[in-house]
Amino acid sequence: MTVDLTVHAARQRVSEPLLDARLVVDRGGFRLDLPLTIDSGEVVALLGPNGAGKTTALRALAGLLALSDGHLTLAGQVLDGPSSRSWVPTEQRPIGVVFQDYLLFPHLNALDNVAFGPRRHGLDRRQARRQAADWLHRMGLAEHARRKPRQLSGGQAQRVALARALAVDPALLLLDEPLAALDARTRLDTRAQLQRHLAEHPGATLLVTHDPLDALVLADRLVIIEHGQVVQEGDAATITAQPRTDYVARLVGLNLFRGHARGQTVLLADGFRLTTAEQHDGDVFVAFPPSAVALHPDRPAGSPRNTWPAAISGIQPNGDNLRVQLSGPIEVAADITPLAAAQLHLVPGQRVWAAVKATETRTYPAAPA
């Protein structure tokens, strides 16, 4: 079996997804149950908080962990089928993995790190090195070929790791937090380059991350899991516009509440009422950005109908602004300028009035629970 053939074979059956899986892993109290399909050329981001099961899913796909149930088919080949007792070990799977801290072999130089995979796939030393040199050239690392991993910068190491994973021409490329180890500046450059290489990759790509920006920039589709379950799935625009859990809302920077709508009033579970711009009937989500929340030292007299007394529970810098966490009848985040914060003399514990204009809210139906 060669990887090339499977990829080409898969491309001929465009109708079927290249990766078709339901990853079920039971591990002492934790259960991952993740249906996952990825088409050829598609990049899917798997997002979730720590402990959601992202790494477990990646390890199951790579064959470093066996499925308890479900199935895993890549390019028409069953890699793991607990019911049919089929199992393909890691080294025979047409996959490539970029690990979080890259795991470049410290005793090999960049060239030999990249040549390692092709060599194992049957190329002789010269062919493997030539192929590796090609990949390094494409990554703009030709002059670093002789360097050992410890002599490479973080960004360079990341690109060598990507080249190493791609050099085996994998049907499925797995990336585990590929940018997490980089500082902010390097991250920006590397992310842009990564985007280009992922776009060129003909196989399926799964990107595991907890960084929404990486996911939004790099992926065609987002799958968000919490506690081993998919909580939301879709393209970036949909998810950004209509988060369906607290985690997703925070991920995309929105305040999110679930309640029962009657016309322009939404009654939340704890009895709090929000007035919205749109009219709905039934279970809905109400979302508004932190920048829509205004803070006042005293009860504001005027238009906003959603006003309530709140206490400041935390203040953190957020870009050029400050993000203020408010406790009270509902917990929300508010973004204010440092200037406003100075004028209001904001300190944690202080009592303020919060206000949100109805026109700044977005309401959309929640699926029945």
Added chain:
Amino acid sequence: MRTRRFRTVLATVAALAVVGLAGCGGEDSTGTQPGNANSGVTGDVTVFAAASLTESFTKLGKDFEAANPGTTVTYSFAGSSALATQINQGAPADVFASAAPANMKTVTDEGNGDGTPTTFVKNQLVIAVPKGNPGGISGLRDLTEPDVKVALCAEQVPCGAAAKKALDAAGVELTPVTLEQDVKAALSKVKLGEVDAALVYRTDAKSAAADVDGVEFPESAGAINEYPIVVLKNAPNKPAAQAFVEYVLSDPGRAVLTTAGFQAP
């Protein structure tokens, strides 16, 4: 430590009682028994003795303690050369019994002997063979057969020097498979069946009589090993040391040694 001291105290008390009784009962000892209750010696005697004396001296020491209540004999059994080195380095010993005059000379040359050493036994070589002598070995010549594996002691240790002397005297040239570091090691190679024969002292063959037969051979007469004994100059308990040496040379002492296979000097 505690029990040992307790025992010594007990022994001293017992000795005083015996001395008292002896005083009442008058002279009743014979001349051939110098280590009797009348010698009046008490306390610890530390004897540095060659390893080949282990069995016989242990027995002899018990007899001495019985004959001299209030004395305790403590042994250090090791290779004679190691003991000689330790004595010259100031080890607190009362008596040195060596398996070879050479090692004794090492001690007396340094002035560590008190008086002239006395030869108390002789030992001679035998051919140790596995029980029942399966190889039918009857003399030194049989050891030169190519399929017979022989262990000798290394020439540096007394039993090896004696073996060389005996082989030279017999005009026999043989190639051993090993030159062991001491006689017990050579003997254990026979016991384990790793060699077919070894030249060891008669006493050693006798001590291992359950596993080993000793084959006597005439040439051993040319390589008799003498065992000298001496009281040491820095002996912490000289009277007891003297009494011990006298006991070794006495009839009952001799009897123990000859039973073990030693010859009288």
Added chain:
Amino acid sequence: MPQLDTTVARPRPAAPRHRPRRVGRIPLALLLPALLGLLFLVLPLAGLLVRAPWTTLPQRLTEPGVLTALRLSLLTATLATLLCLALGVPLAWLLARIEFPGRRIVRALVTVPLVLPPVVGGVALLLVFGRRGLLGSWLDTTFGVTLPFTTTGVVLAEAFVAMPFLVIAVEGALRGADSRYEEAAATLGANRWTTFTHVTLPLVAPGIAAGAVLCWARALGEFGATITFAGNFPGRTQTMPLAVYLALETDLEAAIVLSLILLTVSVAILATLRDRWISAP
């Protein structure tokens, strides 16, 4: 030192002299026992040097038995180390990487030769590989091979005593090494054997080297098991420690000379190897 000066010179009224110093000063509570320990290890060597018969040294060195014993010692210690590497590294890998029932017991068993008095080890070897031994009698009747009193026997005895040092060092290195590199190799198509040879071994190479040095040094100094299992015959089984022991019976100075030769040669070899490894890229 300059760093210490600046720390002291910086005016800091609130922080008196109890402030912990990070550089420069070594705590006496560590320095004193460290120096005592060093002295304890080195003084006996000084004792040997002081008592060495320097005037007669040249002619003693050229005595025929000396070079033979030295050559045999170096040869057997090296062969024993190679044997330990061939068997001990896979054993260490098994202990470090594979979960199997009774692994803790196996790990304890590996250290048996460490606690067993070497002479007893030699007897145990005789009981297994001797002419009447469990395996030895079969080897003898089937292949006509006998191991006691042969150079091979010396190698076996040394390997038996020295192997735990290698296994423990390599197992420690393997446990310390990040096993995710092995997973990375698997995702690149390497099977377990290739992963072991191409990734695991290079990663733990320093640990293996350290283990091999310990193993070699232990084999070089081996006495009890060797003389018991392989006997003592010049040129065939008489290694330096055996020659030293026997020289000690008659001639203390000869024993000192032999010991010094063994020490000098082994230290020189280890130092050379060390330089090689350090200068290697």
